[in-house]
Amino acid sequence: NAGVTQTPKFQVLKTGQSMTLQCAQDMNHEYMSWYRQDPGMGLRLIHYSVGAGITDQGEVPNGYNVSRSTTEDFPLRLLSAAPSQTSVYFCASTLAGGHTGELFFGEGSRLTVL
Amino acid sequence: TQLLEQSPQFLSIQEGENLTVYCNSSSVFSSLQWYRQEPGEGPVLLVTVVTGGEVKKLKRLTFQFGDARKDSSLHITAAQPGDTGLYLCAGDPSGTYKYIFGTGTRLKVLA
Numbered sequence: 658n659a660g661v662t663q664t665p666k667f668q669v670l671k672t673g674q675s676m677t678l679q680c681a682q683d684m685n686h687e688y689m690s691w692y693r694q695d696p697g698m699g700l701r702l703i704h705y706s707v708g709a710g711i712t713d714q715g716e717v718p719n720g721y722n723v724s725r726s727t728t729e730d731f732p733l734r735l736l737s738a739a740p741s742q743t744s745v746y747f748c749a750s751t752l753a754g755g756h757t758g759e760l761f762f763g764e765g766s767r768l769t770v771l
Numbered sequence: 772t773q774l775l776e777q778s779p780q781f782l783s784i785q786e787g788e789n790l791t792v793y794c795n796s797s798s799v800f801s802s803l804q805w806y807r808q809e810p811g812e813g814p815v816l817l818v819t820v821v822t823g824g825e826v827k828k829l830k831r832l833t834f835q836f837g838d839a840r841k842d843s844s845l846h847i848t849a850a851q852p853g854d855t856g857l858y859l860c861a862g863d864p865s866g867t868y869k870y871i872f873g874t875g876t877r878l879k880v881l882a
Contacts, residue, residue, distance in 0.1 A: 690870065692872070698874065699777075699859055699874045707868055716871070747814075760816065762812075762813025764811070764812055764813055
């Protein structure tokens with residue numbers, strides 16, 4: 658009964674380092690997305706995907722890359738981390754084909770960039 | 772650009788009191804969702820409202836979708852400490868799966 662799994666849960670980086678946040682779901686959901694959550698800002702959409710091989714930008718895509726080679730996985734890459742990317746990151750998924758679908762979230766990945 | 776504005780941002784009340792949280796937008800949404808998030812966890816869906824004017828009840832929580840489908844409210848009757856959490860409204864204004872979230876209302880219910 659895994660649902661949406663995010664790794665790592667915590668990460669500290671130095672400015673300029675790169676890393677990948679992993680997201681995997683076992684519900685055969687077509688839609689997957691990444692959000693960042695900052696105090697007073699709610700959740701802001703970074704990138705999303707409606708299926709394998711298809712990705713698109715959200716509200717705050719700069720500094721992040723994504724790919725979707727399988728239905729299950731949707732990794733988020735930070736190529737050169739900056740202190741402004743310190744945040745809590747959430748991956749979410751839902752069945753595509755309708756706009757009222759419930760978003761299922763992972764437990765989050767807390768990233769600190771020094 | 773924040774398309775969904777929530778108010779109030781913070782709310783601290785005593786157990787047994789009633790409260791209302793508002794979610795407002797200048798855009799029309801085909802549906803709006805409400806989520807609750809607890810510390811260290813991801814948001815969890817409470818309800819989806821689809822029809823303008825719709826009212827849905829979930830135990831002591833009442834959700835309403837505005838007639839023009841630009842706003843929604845969440846009313847909690849006789850709040851309990853277990854209602855403590857961050858409440859978020861969310862929707863897809865363009866029908867392109869760009870789900871956006873409101874700024875959030877952090878509720879604390881004191882025993």
